[in-house]
Amino acid sequence: MSFKDKSLQCSDCGATFTFSVEEQELFQSRGYTNEPKRCPSCREARKSERYGNSGQSYRSQRQMFPAICAECGKETEVPFRPREGRPVYCSECYSKVRLDK
Numbered sequence: 695m696s697f698k699d700k701s702l703q704c705s706d707c708g709a710t711f712t713f714s715v716e717e718q719e720l721f722q723s724r725g726y727t728n729e730p731k732r733c734p735s736c737r738e739a740r741k742s743e744r745y746g747n748s749g750q751s752y753r754s755q756r757q758m759f760p761a762i763c764a765e766c767g768k769e770t771e772v773p774f775r776p777r778e779g780r781p782v783y784c785s786e787c788y789s790k791v792r793l794d795k
């Protein structure tokens with residue numbers, strides 16, 4: 695099967711972008727059957743949003759929640775809301791607990 699560059703429209707910003715032959719081959723090699731819906735820059739934006747490392751994103755200030763470490767009893771802060779019944783660890787104990795498993 696041979697590929698050709700395709701012009702696609704971004705579902706986010708409406709810009710037309712090229713779905714290049716290389717990308718199509720990459721997509722196929724990964725088993726993706728759908729064409730990308732977003733232009734590269736919107737894809738990048740979404741990716742960095744998801745991983746929370748885009749720097750100037752509107753979520754750059756992560757909310758921290760106070761918690762008590764289940765291991766050493768120290769006060770700590772975690773980037774998620776502590777849930778009842780789920781132990782929360784300070785960063786020190788967290789790495790220890792993780793290594794134990």
Ligand SMILES: [Zn+2]
Pocket residue numbers: 704705706707708709732733734735736737
């Ligand atoms: Zn876009």
Ligand SMILES: [Zn+2]
Pocket residue numbers: 763764765766767768783784785786787788
């Ligand atoms: Zn601790």
